Amino acid sequence: MMRMPLPRSLKGRLLLLLIGGLVAAQVASSLIAYYDRRASIERVLARRNAVRVADLIRMLDGMGAAGREPAVAALRYPVIRLGPLAVPRADGMPEETIGRETVEGPIAEAMTTAFRERLRPPRAAHIRVGQTKLRYSPESGFVPAPGIGSTAQFGWGVSVRSVLADGTPVVVYVEIPQAILFSVSSLLWQFFLLSAVTIVLVALAVNSVTRPLSELADAAERLGNDLDAPPLREHGASELRRAAHAFNSMQDRLSRYLKSRVNALSAISHDLKTPITRMRLRAELIEDPPLRESLLRDMSELEKMVRSALEFIRGLDSTEPPQPTDINALIDSVCEDYREAGHEVAIEGAATQPYPAQTQALKHCLSNIVDNACKYGGKARIVVKDSDRELVIKVRDFGHGVPEAELEKVFQPFYRLETSRSRDTGGTGLGLAIARNVAQLHHGQMRIRNHPEGGLEAILALPRA
Ligand SMILES: Nc1ncnc2c1ncn2[C@@H]1O[C@H](COP(=O)(O)OP(=O)(O)OP(=O)(O)O)[C@@H](O)[C@H]1O
Numbered sequence: 001m002m003r004m005p006l007p008r009s010l011k012g013r014l015l016l017l018l019i020g021g022l023v024a025a026q027v028a029s030s031l032i033a034y035y036d037r038r039a040s041i042e043r044v045l046a047r048r049n050a051v052r053v054a055d056l057i058r059m060l061d062g063m064g065a066a067g068r069e070p071a072v073a074a075l076r077y078p079v080i081r082l083g084p085l086a087v088p089r090a091d092g093m094p095e096e097t098i099g100r101e102t103v104e105g106p107i108a109e110a111m112t113t114a115f116r117e118r119l120r121p122p123r124a125a126h127i128r129v130g131q132t133k134l135r136y137s138p139e140s141g142f143v144p145a146p147g148i149g150s151t152a153q154f155g156w157g158v159s160v161r162s163v164l165a166d167g168t169p170v171v172v173y174v175e176i177p178q179a180i181l182f183s184v185s186s187l188l189w190q191f192f193l194l195s196a197v198t199i200v201l202v203a204l205a206v207n208s209v210t211r212p213l214s215e216l217a218d219a220a221e222r223l224g225n226d227l228d229a230p231p232l233r234e235h236g237a238s239e240l241r242r243a244a245h246a247f248n249s250m251q252d253r254l255s256r257y258l259k260s261r262v263n264a265l266s267a268i269s270h271d272l273k274t275p276i277t278r279m280r281l282r283a284e285l286i287e288d289p290p291l292r293e294s295l296l297r298d299m300s301e302l303e304k305m306v307r308s309a310l311e312f313i314r315g316l317d318s319t320e321p322p323q324p325t326d327i328n329a330l331i332d333s334v335c336e337d338y339r340e341a342g343h344e345v346a347i348e349g350a351a352t353q354p355y356p357a358q359t360q361a362l363k364h365c366l367s368n369i370v371d372n373a374c375k376y377g378g379k380a381r382i383v384v385k386d387s388d389r390e391l392v393i394k395v396r397d398f399g400h401g402v403p404e405a406e407l408e409k410v411f412q413p414f415y416r417l418e419t420s421r422s423r424d425t426g427g428t429g430l431g432l433a434i435a436r437n438v439a440q441l442h443h444g445q446m447r448i449r450n451h452p453e454g455g456l457e458a459i460l461a462l463p464r465a
């Protein structure tokens with residue numbers, strides 16, 4: 001079975017459901033009202049015709065047999081025949097051939113009741129109602145139309161058989177046109193007008209629900225990059241206001257929590273610097289050279305860790321204003337540092353225009369990944385791709401890469417692979433964490449993958465739009 005594709009957005013689904021439902025309800029209620037009014041008007045018409053026929057029969061009752069024939073002949077409508085014969089209609093068709101016949105239904109019922117009340121003395125009246133398609137002409141009244149034309153009208157042909165007071169059989173034929181309540185075009189107009197009003201109102205209502213929701217979704221997306229984003233507007237229905245309020249207080253708590261941790265960490269790291277310096281001075285005084293050397297090595301490792309931790313924390317809390325930065329010059333200067341230290345670093349491609357960056361932070365990020373490439377992969381190859389949408393900088397090396405299961409873990413602060421520790425490359429495990437922080441500060445992404453041809457590739461993607 002083929003399934004109808006539903007709109008993807010909540011707004012589309014609500015609109016479809018509400019408008020579809022309202023239109024269906026409107027069509028159904030118009031149809032019910034239409035048929036109901038038509039039936040009651042037809043009942044009134046039937047009653048009026050029955051009264052008229054009854055009055056005619058009473059009039060014929062009171063006339064002499066000789067006077068009746070000319071009176072009946074002079075009447076153009078309704079058609080009256082006296083005598084026991086099957087009576088031809090005004091157009092010569094035998095009465096029995098008219099349409100589908102019924103002795104029940106609202107018209108027959110209304111006429112029977114009217115006869116019972118009106119005919120004095122009471123007598124049997126046999127009423128037959130046939131559906132027919134009629135056309136009115138002044139000469140012959142309603143006659144069956146030959147084909148469906150614009151002037152043709154559906155209606156009911158009713159024959160009433162009874163007897164006059166003196167026993168003469170009489171047949172009266174009347175026609176009741178089907179009530180036309182309103183034209184199709186006015187019905188359509190009414191429909192479109194109502195639909196237009198409904199659609200506008202429904203769209204407003206749906207919007208008032210979905211707008212705060214999509215604002216909430218946007219804010220949740222923003223939260224990952226910017227904990228200090230302005231709070232959400234708390235508006236709309238009470239449930240939505242509550243959701244926005246809960247979100248705002250969550251963001252507030254998160255940001256305070258993070259700030260207090262950053263502050264505590266930075267205080268500790270900062271305060272460690274002084275005792276380390278003092279210990280280094282004291283270590284210099286140690287007489288035993290091997291002991292002194294190993295203590296001093298430990299000291300400088302400690303110092304390095306404290307420095308990196310401070311840098312990491314500063315990165316989390318960076319307030320450097322973004323400014324248009326010549327990315328090519330920035331990459332060149334990073335590479336130059338490593339070339340001077342004896343590493344092989346190649347650059348391919350270039351940025352086509354300056355990038356609005358927190359320059360110092362971005363330089364730090366790049367040198368961290370170039371540092372890794374040189375330290376763990378021997379040499380680095382940098383590829384720059386620039387477009388209107390994003391600036392992508394890839395740094396590839398030719399080492400052993402990182403096991404697939406560890407690709408995400410190495411971004412955690414202080415996380416180092418066993419192999420690097422044993423090789424004594426002297427890192428603190430903060431380089432990639434800092435690099436990813438900087439990428440996120442620029443609303444970009446930083447990821448690593450094992451290059452299909454070997455070595456690790458770090459990919460920094462920064463949005464331009
Ligand atoms: N290019 C690479 N090739 C192989 N392993 C890598 C590479 N880059 C990073 N790693 C692994 O990921 C770990 C974390 O890297 P990260 O840069 O965060 O810290 P680090 O290099 O150990 O220390 P730091 O950069 O702070 O001096 C490294 O210890 C290393 O095991």
Ligand SMILES: [Mg+2]
Pocket residue numbers: 368371372427430431432
């Ligand atoms: Mg590193």
